[in-house]
Every structure is written in C-alpha cells, then in structure tokens.
Amino acid sequence: MDENNFLVEIPFGILIIWLLRRFLATPTRLPQLDKRLAKLWVPGAVVWGTVLLFGTQLKLNGDLLDNAYLLLVLAAVLWVAWQLRAYVPARTVGLAVAPYALCVLAQLGLQLGGKKLLAAYDDSTDLAYSLSFFWAVALLAMARNQKNRLAADAQRRAEELAQQQLIEAQNAELERIVVERTAALSQQTEELREALTELKLTQAQLIQAEKMASLGELTAGIAHEIQNPLNFVNNFSEVSSELVTELTQERCRPARDPGLEADLLVDLKQNLQKITQHGQRAASIVRGMLEHSRASTGERQPTDINALADEYLRLAYHGLRAKDKSFNATLKTDFASGLPLVEGVGQDLGRVLLNLFTNAFYAVQQRQKKGGESGYAPTVSVRTEQVGDEVVVRVQDNGTGIPAAVQQKIFQPFFTTKPTGEGTGLGLSLAHDIITKGHGGTLTVISAEGAGTTFTVCLPLATS
Amino acid sequence: MKILVVDDEPDVRALFEQRFRREIRSGALAFSFAYSGEEALDYLHGHHSEVVLILSDINMPGMSGLELLRRVRIEPTPPPPPRVMMITAYGDSESRAQAMSLGADDFLTKPVDFAALKEKLLALPSA
Numbered sequence: 001m002d003e004n005n006f007l008v009e010i011p012f013g014i015l016i017i018w019l020l021r022r023f024l025a026t027p028t029r030l031p032q033l034d035k036r037l038a039k040l041w042v043p044g045a046v047v048w049g050t051v052l053l054f055g056t057q058l059k060l061n062g063d064l065l066d067n068a069y070l071l072l073v074l075a076a077v078l079w080v081a082w083q084l085r086a087y088v089p090a091r092t093v094g095l096a097v098a099p100y101a102l103c104v105l106a107q108l109g110l111q112l113g114g115k116k117l118l119a120a121y122d123d124s125t126d127l128a129y130s131l132s133f134f135w136a137v138a139l140l141a142m143a144r145n146q147k148n149r150l151a152a153d154a155q156r157r158a159e160e161l162a163q164q165q166l167i168e169a170q171n172a173e174l175e176r177i178v179v180e181r182t183a184a185l186s187q188q189t190e191e192l193r194e195a196l197t198e199l200k201l202t203q204a205q206l207i208q209a210e211k212m213a214s215l216g217e218l219t220a221g222i223a224h225e226i227q228n229p230l231n232f233v234n235n236f237s238e239v240s241s242e243l244v245t246e247l248t249q250e251r252c253r254p255a256r257d258p259g260l261e262a263d264l265l266v267d268l269k270q271n272l273q274k275i276t277q278h279g280q281r282a283a284s285i286v287r288g289m290l291e292h293s294r295a296s297t298g299e300r301q302p303t304d305i306n307a308l309a310d311e312y313l314r315l316a317y318h319g320l321r322a323k324d325k326s327f328n329a330t331l332k333t334d335f336a337s338g339l340p341l342v343e344g345v346g347q348d349l350g351r352v353l354l355n356l357f358t359n360a361f362y363a364v365q366q367r368q369k370k371g372g373e374s375g376y377a378p379t380v381s382v383r384t385e386q387v388g389d390e391v392v393v394r395v396q397d398n399g400t401g402i403p404a405a406v407q408q409k410i411f412q413p414f415f416t417t418k419p420t421g422e423g424t425g426l427g428l429s430l431a432h433d434i435i436t437k438g439h440g441g442t443l444t445v446i447s448a449e450g451a452g453t454t455f456t457v458c459l460p461l462a463t464s
Numbered sequence: 465m466k467i468l469v470v471d472d473e474p475d476v477r478a479l480f481e482q483r484f485r486r487e488i489r490s491g492a493l494a495f496s497f498a499y500s501g502e503e504a505l506d507y508l509h510g511h512h513s514e515v516v517l518i519l520s521d522i523n524m525p526g527m528s529g530l531e532l533l534r535r536v537r538i539e540p541t542p543p544p545p546p547r548v549m550m551i552t553a554y555g556d557s558e559s560r561a562q563a564m565s566l567g568a569d570d571f572l573t574k575p576v577d578f579a580a581l582k583e584k585l586l587a588l589p590s591a
Contacts, residue, residue: 224553231575232475238578239482267482274475321523325559328528377526 009066010048013073014041020077024090030083040076044069067108074101089147096139099132210426214354224318225285229278236271243268302341305391308350309382316357329364332381339384342391342459344439352431356395356455363399363453393457402447466494470504470520483578501527505535515546522552530566537567
C-alpha cells in the first residue's frame with residue numbers, strides 16, 4: 001500500500017458511514033447509536049488532516065491509521081447490522097461488508113505485527129480484496145433491492161390499509177344512511193298505518209252515518225206504517241168489546257136470536273184474528289227497523305226476496321210521502337210466485353232495495369215537481385223472477401232518468417246529484433259493494449233521460 | 465144514506481161494517497167501499513146521485529184522495545153534489561187547507577174517532 005491510498009480511504013470510510021446512515025435510516029431506527037455514527041467522521045478527519053499536514057515530520061504510519069479507521073468504520077457497520085438484524089437489508093449489509101472487514105482486519109494485524117507477507121502472497125491478498133469487494137458490491141445491490149422491495153411492500157400495505165380504512169369509512173357511512181333511511185321509512189310506515197286506521201274508522205263512521213241517514217228518511221214512513229196497524233188493533237179491540245156487550249145483552253133477552261149470536265161470534269173471531277195480524281205487522285216493522293239500524297252481522301240466511309222487497313217498498317214510499325204530503329205514486333209489484341230463497345244477508349239486501357226504492361221515488365217526485373206534464377202518473381214498480389240459477393229483481397221508475405254522463409259515476413262513493421245535505425253519496429256505492437262483493441251478484445242500471453230508470457239486481461241462488 | 469168509503473186498507477171495510485152495524489142493520493146508513501181513487505170514480509160513474517157522502521183517505525197509491533176530490537168537484541154530477549170528508553194520518557194544516565180549498569166538507573185525522581164520526585153522519589140533513 002502506498003501513501004496515495006491514504007488520501008482516498010478515510011473519505012471512503014466517511015462516505016460509507018454517510019451511506020449507511022442513509023440506507024438503513026439509522027436516525028429513525030437507532031437514534032442513540034446514530035448520534036455516535038454522526039460523529040464518526042471526526043476522528044477520520046483528524047487523522048486525515050494530521051497525517052496530511054504533519055505525516056512526514058511525525059513519521060506516522062499513515063497506512064496503519066488509514067486501515068484502523070476503515071476497520072472502525074466497518075465495525076460500526078457490522079454493529080449497526082447486528083443491532084438491526086431483524087431488518088433483512090441490514091442483515092445483507094452485514095453479510096456484504098463482513099469479508100471485506102476480515103480482509104482489512106487481517107491486513108491490519110499483519111501491519112501491526114510488522115510482518116510483510118511474502119511477495120508470493122501479494123496476488124492472493126489482492127484477490128481476497130477483489131473478491132470481498134465484489135461480494136460486498138453484489139450483496140449491497142441485493143440489499144438495495146430488498147430494501148426497495150420491502151419499501152414497496154410497506155407502501156402497498158399502507159395503501160391497502162388506507163383503502164381498507166376508506167372502505168370501512170364508506171361502510172360506516174352507508175350503515176348510517178341505511179339506519180337513517182330505515183328510521184324515516186318506518187316513521188312513514190307508522191304514519192301511513194295511522195292514516196289508514198283513521199280512514200278505516202272514518203269509513204265505518206260514514207257507512208254508519210249513511211245507514212242512519214236512510215233510517216232518518218224512513219222514520220216518518222215507519223211511524224205511519226206502525227200507526228196504521230195500531231189503529232186497527234185499537235179499533236178492532238174496541239169494536240170487539242162492543243160485540244161482547246151486545247152478545248151478553250142478546251143472551252139475556254127472552255127471545256134470543258141464534259142467527260145474530262152466531263154472526264156476532266163469527267165477527268168476534270174474525271176481529272181477534274185481525275188484531276193478531278195487525279199486531280204482527282207492527283212488530284215486524286219494528287223488527288225491520290231495528291235490524292236496519294243494527295250493524296250487519298254478515299251472516300247469510302235463506303232470504304225471501306219478495307217479502308223483503310214488499311216491506312222496503314212500502315217503507316220507502318211512506319218515508320217520502322211523510323216528507324212531501326202531496327206526493328203520490330202508483331206502486332206496481334210483480335212478485336214471482338215460488339221464488340226460491342236466496343242465501344244472503346237480509347239486512348244488507350234490505351238496505352240495497354231500500355236505496356233503490358228511495359232513489360226511484362225521488363226520481364218520480366223530481367219529475368212531478370218540474371210539472372208541465374199533464375197526465376203524468378208517477379210509478380215505481382218492482383218485479384222479481386228466477387232466471388236460470390239467479391234471482392233477478394228489477395226496480396223501475398218513470399222518473400227523471402239519469403243522464404249518460406252521470407250513469408258512469410253513480411256507483412262511485414260520494415257521488416250524488418242531490419243538494420248538499422240531502423244525500424251522502426254512499427247509498428249506491430254501498431249497494432254495489434253489498435251486491436257484488438257481499439253476494440257475488442251484479443247491480444246494473446239502464447236509464448233514459450226524461451223517461452225513467454231501471455236498476456237490475458242479479459243474485460246467484462247458490463253462492464260458492 | 466149511501467156512504468162511499470175510499471181507503472187502500474182492505475180491513476177498513478170490516479171495521480166500518482162492525483162500527484156501524486146497528487145503523488146498517490136499521491138501514492140508517494149504507495156503506496160501499498172502494499180501495500183506490502180510480503175504483504171510487506168508477507163506482508161513482510155507475511151509481512150517480514146514489515152516494516151522498518164520500519169518506520176518502522188522502523194517502524193512497526195511485527190517485528190520491530185529494531185528486532179524487534178534485535175530480536169529483538169538476539165532474540158534472542146531477543145535484544145535489546156529494547159531500548166529501550177527507551181522512552188522513554198526516555193531520556197537518558197544509559193538507560187540511562189544501563183539502564178545504566179543493567172543496568172538502570170536512571177533514572178528519574186518523575185514528576178516526578168513530579163516536580164523533582157517527583154523530584156527524586147522523587146529523588147530516590138527509591140521514
């Protein structure tokens with residue numbers, strides 16, 4: 001080794017330290033040790049300066065100091081590598097410099113021993129240096145790759161972590177939005193349910209109100225219908241009492257008239273029958289009225305449509321006549337004899353018929369009120385018949401008729417042509433529901449404006 | 465004295481016949497019955513001047529009692545014109561005024577007070 005080497009090796013050592021600190025990031029990995037590493041250039045600089053300035057005067061062995069410093073540097077590198085052995089590039093760095101450090105150590109040992117190797121060994125020494133140097137270069141390159149790979153891995157992990165965190169944040173946000181929406185939806189559902197309940201309640205109230213309204217229309221008719229039989233009951237009882245008195249007197253007479261007595265007895269018997277008959281008539285009207293006001297049980301029973309139609313025709317007629325004293329109409333009934341009973345809810349069917357009759361009377365009354373038609377005879381007729389396996393009820397009037405445009409709407413709820421307060425607009429709508437949904441039948445209308453209207457109810461005999 | 469009773473209730477006949485059985489038996493009163501205004505008019509056409517009094521219900525299907533009264537009053541009948549008494553379950557003043565303006569002689573409300581009716585009938589001049 002000549003002194004020219006000397007100029008290079010100390011800066012080389014300082015460079016190694018600088019590279020080491022940079023490559024293994026010792027300031028962050030080993031902050032304590034790094035502080036000392038950072039000062040390692042000082043002895044190098046001192047030796048370098050001293051030898052360069054005063055080497056010849058002081059007869060210093062520059063080569064020895066040079067190697068000693070390099071060995072110190074390499075030892076520091078190995079120490080750092082050992083400290084960071086868990087870090088793969090650090091291990092590789094340690095392995096990279098170890099042979100070179102051994103070479104330097106060996107040379108230093110020889111120098112200290114003052115022995116000079118045989119010239120024959122110079123070549124092998126150079127070879128060892130070269131080999132260890134290339135070994136170092138190769139492994140350092142490998143370490144650099146490892147470091148880059150690790151850095152790339154770390155970055156990828158960091159990115160993945162960031163990605164994962166982002167996804168988690170998004171999930172949390174989605175979760176929050178879902179919870180929010182769910183809450184809003186369930187609140188809406190709750191509100192809708194409440195509204196529905198309220199609507200159902202209102203509907204029930206309206207149906208009941210419509211029932212009561214029709215009952216109100218009937219009240220006067222019912223009163224009249226009950227008053228009539230009651231009058232007969234009273235009159236026939238009174239007259240029977242007179243007949244009994246007369247019979248008693250007759251029996252006391254010396255010359256009894258058996259013929260007269262027999263007549264009186266026949267009359268008495270007949271009167272008692274009439275009292276019973278009219279009493280039953282009044283009772284049946286009261287029963288009908290109660291049935292009408294009662295909530296429907298919806299129970300189907302064999303129902304006599306003829307009797308039902310007859311009863312409600314009279315009630316409707318007297319109901320209207322009670323309100324309009326001058327009103328009169330001809331009632332025509334054509335009830336099919338032997339009409340089979342219909343499986344139905346009598347009360348509901350009665351309401352339908354009552355509604356149809358009330359409308360019919362209203363229509364003829366309106367036409368009569370308009371006036372201007374001489375010889376107009378208001379007529380409402382009802383006809384029953386069996387057609388196939390259906391019972392058909394036709395309610396016909398020669399009233400005002402329904403304009404074609406209005407015919408479309410008459411079965412819609414709340415549609416009414418009557419002035420406010422006179423009709424609920426539910427009558428025909430309910431009637432339609434009762435016939436179609438309740439009994440599987442049909443309710444249809446044929447009408448000609450100015451000529452009259454016919455409503456036809458078809459009820460299947462056997463409802464499945 | 466012939467009286468025509470017009471009412472759509474068939475049992476009215478039995479009632480009148482029993483209520484007035486003594487008068488009928490004695491021949492003081494004679495009753496005929498019609499169950500509608502139309503039937504009453506037919507009867508009147510067939511029995512001119514026989515009927516002295518018409519007792520008619522107002523509320524009947526078809527021709528009402530008031531319509532019957534109007535027709536009786538406008539139709540030329542041999543004198544003397546029959547007296548007409550209206551009977552109704554609806555004894556309101558409006559109906560009464562209407563009946564009177566159409567030429568009714570009297571206006572009774574149901575339930576009929578037969579004792580009062582009997583007095584009225586027997587008090588009639590031709591009875």
